[in-house]
Amino acid sequence: MPAQTTPLLGCIADDFTGATDLANMLVREGMRTVQTIGVPDSAPQDVDVIVVALKSRTAPAAEAVADSLAALSWLRQQGCRQFFFKYCSTFDSTPQGNIGPVTDALLQALGSDFTIACPVFPETGRTLYRGHLFIQDQLLSESGMQNHPLTPMTDPNLVRVLQQQTASKVGLIGYPAVSQGAEQIRAGIDVLRRQGVRMAIVDALENQDLYAIGAACADLPLVTGGSGIALGLPGNFVRTGLLDPQQGAAAGELPAVEGLSMVLAGSASKATNAQVKAWMEKRPAFRIDPLALASGEPVVAQALAFARQHLERQPALIYATTTPEQVKQVQAELGVERAGLLIEQALADIAAALLESGVRRFVIAGGETSGAVVKALGVRALRIGAQIDPGVPATASIGTTPLALALKSGNFGSIDFFEKALRHLGETRL
Numbered sequence: 001m002p003a004q005t006t007p008l009l010g011c012i013a014d015d016f017t018g019a020t021d022l023a024n025m026l027v028r029e030g031m032r033t034v035q036t037i038g039v040p041d042s043a044p045q046d047v048d049v050i051v052v053a054l055k056s057r058t059a060p061a062a063e064a065v066a067d068s069l070a071a072l073s074w075l076r077q078q079g080c081r082q083f084f085f086k087y088c089s090t091f092d093s094t095p096q097g098n099i100g101p102v103t104d105a106l107l108q109a110l111g112s113d114f115t116i117a118c119p120v121f122p123e124t125g126r127t128l129y130r131g132h133l134f135i136q137d138q139l140l141s142e143s144g145m146q147n148h149p150l151t152p153m154t155d156p157n158l159v160r161v162l163q164q165q166t167a168s169k170v171g172l173i174g175y176p177a178v179s180q181g182a183e184q185i186r187a188g189i190d191v192l193r194r195q196g197v198r199m200a201i202v203d204a205l206e207n208q209d210l211y212a213i214g215a216a217c218a219d220l221p222l223v224t225g226g227s228g229i230a231l232g233l234p235g236n237f238v239r240t241g242l243l244d245p246q247q248g249a250a251a252g253e254l255p256a257v258e259g260l261s262m263v264l265a266g267s268a269s270k271a272t273n274a275q276v277k278a279w280m281e282k283r284p285a286f287r288i289d290p291l292a293l294a295s296g297e298p299v300v301a302q303a304l305a306f307a308r309q310h311l312e313r314q315p316a317l318i319y320a321t322t323t324p325e326q327v328k329q330v331q332a333e334l335g336v337e338r339a340g341l342l343i344e345q346a347l348a349d350i351a352a353a354l355l356e357s358g359v360r361r362f363v364i365a366g367g368e369t370s371g372a373v374v375k376a377l378g379v380r381a382l383r384i385g386a387q388i389d390p391g392v393p394a395t396a397s398i399g400t401t402p403l404a405l406a407l408k409s410g411n412f413g414s415i416d417f418f419e420k421a422l423r424h425l426g427e428t429r430l
Ligand SMILES: Nc1ncnc2c1ncn2[C@@H]1O[C@H](COP(=O)(O)OP(=O)(O)O)[C@@H](O)[C@H]1O
Pocket: 266, 267, 268, 269, 272, 290, 320, 321, 322, 326, 327, 330, 331, 339, 340, 341, 343, 344, 365, 366, 367, 368, 369, 370, 408, 409, 410, 411
């Protein structure tokens, strides 16, 4: 079968590492995938999927809608046949949006009357039963997400949560139907459609459920969810002869990248804290102090001097990561936004200078942090490679200095993620 020349699936992701997570799933299922940073100037070649990464999760709803519609319009111009709106597996949103308003706008633009909403991602412990989202063994509202600074999730019932964000009728396809497979799910969709439901939360517990849901959604112009639900979509293209099933692992092949390596961590999440601690037990690390940054100390220059001292011999870590208590203290002193931006800017400046010094492999922890760093590195698009850990693939930059990158969402990755990721990117001095 000749390689597909027009992309099949067009995806819009509401944040940067979330986009990479989605792309990872699609590559795993044999689709060649490129992620762009916003709507790009030119179309990527030789791809089955394009994922446009936006920064719309916490933007005002009108802005999130406008950015998402612009991405949709561009993806339609590229010839995509089906569209996917990716949000967080913890359904991160406020009562004002943006999952509801963006879904409404995309449905309307596509002339469609129905879609599903399913954030389930079993490999990272996100399951949904009778409309209630669980994070491992806890309800969403007791998982720590109730304390999220921007999008506190205090209600685990996603039918209720989504209904608050939209005037469209929201329904549920429950586990009794889902567990019986694609045909029953399709029947459930038909029933809800007849009742005037426009968006259905869909229960799922295992990957097997996600494959069935994917098959049932073959004819929907728009599918929405976390990265898990994308597992079942590539099979639809294989069944209709549009995607070569032999492509398999080759979909994730990346060019080798030569050069020095560095880890940058701007995430303060629990998983990143553990990963930083594990790294520091064996390897060099430099802490960015936000208060020193704010008082004008030459923190960036000090971090670079540290890096240059180690880089020729082994990779090193520069991190702002700290405990929630210390983050709160810094935020009280500097303000939430200023603290975040100061650190993101410092890590971005450090990354740009490291690029000049020959660093070509970067492991970056944190969604916002990844956005800032990748921008400073001049990257506009990424080809997606093999999975490092659930939700995090190896990636390679396209159209700029060849770089190997791993962008980690704060909550993802095993405790030894940094070393593991560096090895995946081709670093041998570990
Ligand atoms: N020590 C710290 N004090 C205050 N803010 C911090 C600290 N370390 C990191 N931050 C900020 O916290 C935010 C973390 O967000 P992000 O990079 O998206 O990580 P995650 O994926 O874990 O949410 C960033 O804006 C970052 O600059």
